[in-house]
Amino acid sequence: MASQRSDVTLALSVQDNLSASIRAMQSSLTPFRNDIDALQRDLDVLSNTRYKLKMDLTQAQNELKAAQRAFDQLGQAADEAERAAAGERLQQAQNNYEHLRQQLDLVSRQARQTQRDMERLGDVARRNDNRAGSSGSSGGSGGSGGGSGDNASLLATLGKAGLLDMAGDAAQEIAGTLVTSAFGSTAGSVFSSGLSGALSGAAIGSIIPGIGTAVGAAVGGALGLLQGGTQAFEGRDDAFKEYYAGLYEQGKTAAQESLESGSATAAQRELDAIAFEQLLGADASGRYLADLRTLAARTPLEYSDLTGMSRALATGFGDSPERMLELMQAIGDAGSAVGVTAADMEEMARAMSRMNSSGKATLEYLNIFQDRGVDAIGMLSEAMGKTQGEIYDMISKGEIGGQYAADILQAGMQERYSGAMERMATTFDGLTSTLEDTMAELDNAMGEGYNETRSEGLQAEIDTYSGVLGTAVENLNRIAGENQAYLENLGEQYLREALGAVLLGQDTTLYAPEQQEELARKRTEYLAASAEYQQTGDREAAAVMERVYQETQALATASYESSDIYQDIQGQELDTLKSIREDVKGLPAYLNSYNMQREQDKGLLATGSGSSSSTGSTSVPLGERFSEGSILGNLFASHAYGLERVPYNGYAALLHEGERVLTASQAREKERSNPAPVAITGNTFVIRQESDVESVAETLYRKIRLAEEGGIR
Structure with a gap:
């Protein structure tokens, strides 16, 4: 009986320890998912920051070129002060551009690192999922009254799965390294994901009755390839989006630079024309x-x-x-x-x-x-x-x-x-100079068109603001300036009175009774600390004096911002914001930037093709089959119901028992001997004149041919 009791105690201990291990593995998934969520938020912030930095960098580049042109255009008549000022502006523009470029590079590198961290955590979370799932599936087979044989079987099964997983990790790392070396990182990532999924599936299949190691490996491998293919496509998709967005920005920047340069050239030539009229x-x-x-x-x-x-x-x-x-x-x-x-x-x-x-x-x-x-x-x-x-x-x-x-x-x-x-x-320098002159003429054409038309608007503004409207705006600007000065004076008065009350014991005119009491209390505390410091030089007393000074400044600011006049102006600001919101809510202007960003978020699938594998290449090497996302497309359509036409050489597909694959010549012969019938049903054609008959027939023929060429029967 004692021996039996000992066996039961051992069994319970083993079960309890296994349950704790399983719970620990399952709970470890949550931090990974939380980390991924945090990384995703970081990546969103980095992406937005990178977009803004690109805009700022474009503006800084334009400012740098303008400063360079201004510096180069200084003639012999310019004095040293003018040259020094222009040189300082040029240096400042260069520093600003370089600073923004370094920030953009840093943010871009951090975004790429964040993306890699997300992928790594995703792999770890998936492996933990597999381990926890496999352990949990067998953790419930034992009970408190189970014998040592059940426990031994459970331990053996878990041990087998654990060893298989450990071996899988090693094999995955070795194989992934070799494939990456042979075909590149994208192919290595896809292959590694497929192998990881196969090994994890085999581990699950070895534990769960009725599945089997081979079936689990096949299912896990397919899912792993699917995941790896998705990651490969995501990388290509990001590169595609960044590329065409860069082309768009490049075009905008080039047009803006051409306009600025051409406008300056045209303006200078206009001045030259006036000057040479006087000279010649x-x-x-x-x-x-x-x-x-x-x-x-x-x-x-x-x-x-x-x-x-x-x-x-x-x-x-x-x-x-x-x-x-x-x-x-x-x-x-x-x-x-x-x-x-x-x-x-x-x-x-x-x-x-x-x-x-x-x-x-x-x-x-x-x-x-x-x-x-x-x-x-x-x-x-x-x-x-x-x-x-x-x-x-x-x-x-x-x-x-x-x-x-x-x-x-x-x-x-x-x-x-x-x-x-x-x-x-x-010579090279001479050709460069000649090309610059040629481009200057092209830019000048844009500048002349812009300056000529814009001059009309400038003259209209001059005429308008030189009249009654200008007088009205001038009065408003004067009032706005007075308001700003009044607020600044009031804030300074709050500070002067507070410091005077605490440091000198002076009376106040702006503060309410409760603030006056607080200032009096600070005055008492300040005097005591000041006396202590004067007598003994105590550093703690000096620190009290400094603290009271800072607290007094803070109280002055808070009292000023709580004053009736400040609160009234704050209310006006809120009313202005609300009014603007109501005024523009029915206008589509606010969607301009949003639509632009949303359009730049679209990738390859928005073009109607998620893969470049069928762009005319007659042979796709093994590495490109991984990297171009073809495996991803094949896994989405495994052709269990047949494939009418193989789209390119080297096409990878999942085949099934009992299916038949024909050669190209056999397929053509079969199509010639058994043409596919075409039935048009469920349509209504409206014929108003004889020409409509031919038009409908041509349209149907064209659509049928397009469908046949696309592999649709």
Whole structure:
């Protein structure tokens, strides 16, 4: 009897311990699911943040380009302060862009990590589900009166399932690593999910009577492949959504940049037209600027460079636009040959103009050419038959006229450097510059259209706000400013009175009796702490003084925000919000952003095709069968009722006992010998004239052919 009692106690102990283990495994699923829910919320926040950062980054990029253009357009006339201010704005725009780019990169990486964490927790939760389910299915077979044989059988079964699961984990890791190495991470994920499901199914089948290990493995493997295929498709779907959303944003950004650049170019050219009318006259300026655009299009010099050189030349050669074009060609060839910048060429043009207008060829003017590699002294020496020493002596005595020297320099540059700009235009830098000029012309067309039409609106605004409406808005703005100043003054008065009452014992005019009592209490506490600190230097007393000071500030703020005037304004704000809500509730404007986001959330299935496997490829390798989601589609339709047509080579399918697979030639022969009949029933055709008969017939034929080509019989 004692032995029997011992056996019963052992059995109960084993059952109790197993029940606790099962409960522990089952309860462990909840934290995983909770973690997944939390990760999903984090992922939603990260996705929204990433979308907003993309918008901010686009705006920052536009601001950076605008700042860069403004900095590049500073001419020689700009002083150091203007250059420093423009450089500071450019640096700030660069820092802002880089900061946003780093934030977007960080958020994107965190979103990807969160997604991976969700997938990993999902795998763990699934395995725990399998373990808890398999343990729980056999946990109830024993009872308090069961014998040791039942317990041994239960333990053996659970042990077998546990060992199988442990072996499965190892096999899954090894196989997943090998498949990933051979076909990529997507194929490895699908294969690993399938193997995990098969092993978990086998474990369940080995425990539950009537299922069997093989059947459980088959069902688990199919479900695992289904899950893995879903994950693979989700990855492709996310990539597709991100790609086409990027293309959309790229198009919008490009259009915005083109408009901004074109508008600025068109505005500058409008100013150039006015300026050159003054320099060259109304009749010559239009033709001259057109020639400049042509010259810019075929040389490395940009249009803005040529207008700068033109302004420099106009003071000395403004009476002859044709001569100005010749000089720019000569100076441009010389500058291109010796490798100087457009700013250097502008300085040479200015020196040439000053020589011609002043009638003096000074060493100061000639050194501008010499310092940049253009041998002006040598040209004068060769043309005048003098040594360079004699030329220097003549220059110092003022014996060489400025106009004469300008003619010699022009001829010398044309002779020595002719064609240099054309040769430079064929280099990479030259082609880049020419392309920029070409694109500037394209952008300018958009800018001219925008500026011309927008100018009408600007003039209308000027006319409107310069009149009665402007006066009314001006008065409202003045009142709004007064209101804001009044509130700020009132808040400062609350703070001044509170600090005066506590620190100095002054009376208050704004505070209610209960707040005055609180201020008096703080005054007493402050005085006591202050006296203690003055006498002993106690740090605790000093901390009390600081605390009272902070509490007084907080009380002042709260009293101010509780005042009648502040509450009235707060009520006005609430009424404004309610009124706006009522005004816009029937308008679809609020859906604009929502619809845009919802449209960008649509993926491959919204295009009518969830897989790219049938896009013309005649052979799909094993890795692509996993990665392109074909297995996922096949599992949704396992063809238990037949498959009319295999869509592409390498198509993976689940076949069933008793089914028959025909070769392509056999299928074609069968279709020729037994054409599928077509029956049209349940339709009503309205024939109003004879042509309707042919129209209905053509439509039916077209739809039947489309159905046949799609594999529908």
